Amino acid sequence: MSEIITLSHGSGGILTHRLIDSIFMKNFANDIINAEDDSARLDIASGRIAFTTDSFVVSPVFFKGGDIGKLAVCGTVNDLVAGGAVPLYLSCGFILEEGLEMRELERIAESMAQTARECGVKIVAGDTKVVQKGAADKVYINTSGIGLIHKAANVSGAFARPGDKVIVTGTIGDHGSAIFLEREKLSITTDLKSDCAPLNQMMERIFDNIADLHALRDPTRGGLATALNEIAGQSDVGIVLKEPDIPVRDEVIGICELLGLDPLYMANEGKMVIIVPETSANAVLDLLTAHEYGRDARIIGEVVGTHKKKVVLKTVTGGHRVVDMLSGDILPRIC
């Protein structure tokens, strides 16, 4: 097989079939995926399903803590989780740039397969297109996903209520900062890496044990500030954050200070925002901190009836400042 992707790999003919067999089917094999029919067929128990889609254009394709393939699986899995669902099936659509090295594509496919195994989700449908050199940047991946809504997870960004606690499942800004470091080749010695992780298993334990979750959100592009502004807007409430309680790694603070950025706007790819009544907040926290991906979970603030549709930060020095939704774009192609 040739060592780079050519336009013929996107023709739908022999080379497309070979590419699918040698890279995708080899890695994604399961009892459902079938390279030869036009649709996957799935048995679904009667009920409510969640359906979501996300395209990934992150640059660079490989970074500390992950790569575009791991990100594409985690991103869609976490979106399903944020909808209160247990993720089951993913599709993947590749747009490849002519000239992409086959071994890079294979590494990405292996990473997707490994992440899907870790999550317990199956990749059941796929598509591959190739565009000429200069009409993409290496590889873009769309993943769409189907999950089964958990019976106990009746969540929406519109369900936050005054008195609820705001929990974040760990340190913020790791993904955005790691991508930035990778891109700019800054000569900073750090262990910082993307937090890219699938949260379904950790969150399924929450769904199984906590009956009154109100809202969940995956604070990716736009960061924690944007996710909370969305919830404040949807629920017509205010959200007050206590700055000292927000977990941020020292390296992230350092990078943000250097660049004039704010960790509140930096993307996360393995974090969840959880809005839950005060009476359940500690139980949620206990379940989170017992899990690898929730070790640094913290209650960071609360929902209030004032400051409607606004997020307010009580700063370390005792001041108050309104934290708006992200405007402009601090780091393009972060995911």
Place this chain on the structure above:
Amino acid sequence: MSEIITLSHGSGGILTHRLIDSIFMKNFANDIINAEDDSARLDIASGRIAFTTDSFVVSPVFFKGGDIGKLAVCGTVNDLVAGGAVPLYLSCGFILEEGLEMRELERIAESMAQTARECGVKIVAGDTKVVQKGAADKVYINTSGIGLIHKAANVSGAFARPGDKVIVTGTIGDHGSAIFLEREKLSITTDLKSDCAPLNQMMERIFDNIADLHALRDPTRGGLATALNEIAGQSDVGIVLKEPDIPVRDEVIGICELLGLDPLYMANEGKMVIIVPETSANAVLDLLTAHEYGRDARIIGEVVGTHKKKVVLKTVTGGHRVVDMLSGDILPRIC
């Protein structure tokens, strides 16, 4: 709102929200889609669902008979139909190139919405990314789709049996030829346009009335020849086509002669290949020809127990020639 797409439209912040509201939600509004939550929630009757994904990178974005938006809806709808399903829901993931004109994006969204209405499918989830100028070519669209498998449609490319008839629902090569004309700006005066069309309503009448369909395939990239080679391979049968019976427009023949191409390999975007026992073939044909998108349907050949895994063309002059799967790529970015 600005008149071109900027990187900030992909930030996940304020401009992303404005773009979603002003273009996507305005056009795709339905009772399920919600710009504000991370997943769509769908009630699905217990049963088997079909799930498929397709990315569209066609160039040019607008062409006679359609555009990338119409194509993105039809392509995924037709893939679901080829899986024996009644399409219900679509997701759409946009990758936009910085500098794309907002009015072009709006025109594409309107076209998607109109096609979805024609099909009776709902666009229920979406995502938008923006990449810098030169890292895409205007717009790429992924659509993924969910359909309910029709109880009478137990079809697979592996189910063709000797004695079955091969039906194509109309003239072949229209889409590929139309895109080629558009791209090369050939000064040929012709009414030829892409056949881009959603086939679900026509095929649902077939599903409702014909209980013994064997195989369906959407002959897009790679054309009729590649689709039939796939079926011959999956079913371990031969397929014999009668060249004079294959419907091809004179303009398509002319363009292919001019370019040294073969209509059998030219992409179709509104055609279905149907493999059905001889006893049901005429009933299928009657249902097809009564429908706008099946007027030119024809029986073009049959499945045989010899020539295993091969497609053989009986030519006008009485000869036989093996028609292989497409090798190489005659027209990149056809869909």
